[in-house]
Amino acid sequence: MLGYLVQTTAKDGAGRADALLVAVADRLAAAGVDLAGAVQINTDRGENSPCDMDLRVLGDGPVLRISQNLGGGAEGCRLDTGALETAVGLVGARLDAGAELVILNKFGKHEAAGRGFRTAIAQALEADVPVLLAVPASVMPAFQAFAGDLAVPLGSGEDAVFGWCVDQLTARTVDARDLLCPLPVLRLRKRLEQLSPGERVRLEATDAAAVIDVPHFCAQSGHVLLAEGETGDGARYWIVARGQMTPALAAG
Numbered sequence: 001m002l003g004y005l006v007q008t009t010a011k012d013g014a015g016r017a018d019a020l021l022v023a024v025a026d027r028l029a030a031a032g033v034d035l036a037g038a039v040q041i042n043t044d045r046g047e048n049s050p051c052d053m054d055l056r057v058l059g060d061g062p063v064l065r066i067s068q069n070l071g072g073g074a075e076g077c078r079l080d081t082g083a084l085e086t087a088v089g090l091v092g093a094r095l096d097a098g099a100e101l102v103i104l105n106k107f108g109k110h111e112a113a114g115r116g117f118r119t120a121i122a123q124a125l126e127a128d129v130p131v132l133l134a135v136p137a138s139v140m141p142a143f144q145a146f147a148g149d150l151a152v153p154l155g156s157g158e159d160a161v162f163g164w165c166v167d168q169l170t171a172r173t174v175d176a177r178d179l180l181c182p183l184p185v186l187r188l189r190k191r192l193e194q195l196s197p198g199e200r201v202r203l204e205a206t207d208a209a210a211v212i213d214v215p216h217f218c219a220q221s222g223h224v225l226l227a228e229g230e231t232g233d234g235a236r237y238w239i240v241a242r243g244q245m246t247p248a249l250a251a252g
Contacts, residue, residue: 002125002150003164004143007106007134015042015051016156017134018105024132024162025058025103031226032198032241033169035059036099036124037131038087038117040066040106050078055087058103059094084116091120095129100169104133112142125150130168132161159229166227166239170200177235181209185217188240192223195242203238204231214238 007017018040025039035058043052053067066083095102102124110116117133124131132154135143144151154161174191176184184205191201203214218225222243231237 001152001168002121002131002133002147003152003154003161003168004107004132004147005134005154005156005161006140007136018042020156020158020161021103021105021132021134022056023158024165027162028101028103028165029058031166032224033165034098034100035103036091036094036101036129037103037120038091038105039103053078055083055105057087057090057094059099061090061094079110081110084110088117088120091117092123095120095123095127099124099129101165102129102131104131106134106136107139107143107146108136109139111146112139118146121146130165132165163227163229166200167202170202170239172200173202173204176203176205176207176210178206180207181213183207184210185213188214188217188238189221192221192240192242197242197244200226200239200241203240204235205238206235210236210238214240 005017005020022039022041025035029035037058038055039058041054041056043054045051050067052065055064055066057064064083064087066080066087067078068080102120104117104121107121108116111118111121121131154164172191174187176187184203184207188201188203195201215225218240224241224243226239226241228236228238
């Protein structure tokens with residue numbers, strides 16, 4: 001699946017999309033998700049100067065300066081294509097080594113022309129690895145022709161985008177709606193016992209006590225609570241990764 005943000009052509013709009021992707025990548029990495037890709041960091045150089053643009057290659061990769069200082073009044077393209085291709089090679093190598101999710105700064109003019117990260121995006125999709133990126137409005141027709149029905153537009157909120165990413169990593173849902181304490185946690189525990197360490201499950205419940213019970217259960221049992229939030233229809237959800245400890249061992 002390919003989730004995308006619409007990147008406006010205005011400088012501040014593009015900067016917001018970059019900042020959101022950086023924030024989501026940091027949250028996923030902190031939750032232990034194995035990432036590949038590259039996110040863009042823009043450094044303001046003053047009102048009358050263009051910003052410096054760097055790509056941070058995910059998965060403990062380097063930070064690469066992809067903008068060139070062309071001097072005052074220059075109107076040429078500031079993109080350092082050599083640095084971009086270096087990033088492309090590093091992302092491809094990371095994908096070959098295995099990743100759970102790919103985040104890229106954008107599907108831009110180079111990708112629309114068949115260059116840049118286009119091959120890495122196709123490689124990830126072919127391997128059923130979800131991809132998150134931004135798409136400038138100016139190349140949207142080319143992007144839609146490339147992605148087809150795999151593309152899913154996302155909202156502009158960080159929590160919504162983070163939730164979409166976690167959903168892509170979670171293939172199992174435990175439905176505990178309308179069940180009262182302790183049944184939601186008991187169902188979650190039973191499902192986690194069937195998983196290997198690191199595998200994830202989504203719990204959905206309506207019982208108000210689950211807001212306290214689920215985090216407490218995870219903390220006591222050695223599982224990892226990756227995300228939680230509202231489903232939009234009166235229930236709440238929790239994304240839990242199976243830990244190394246089992247509930248039985250934790251209880252003992």
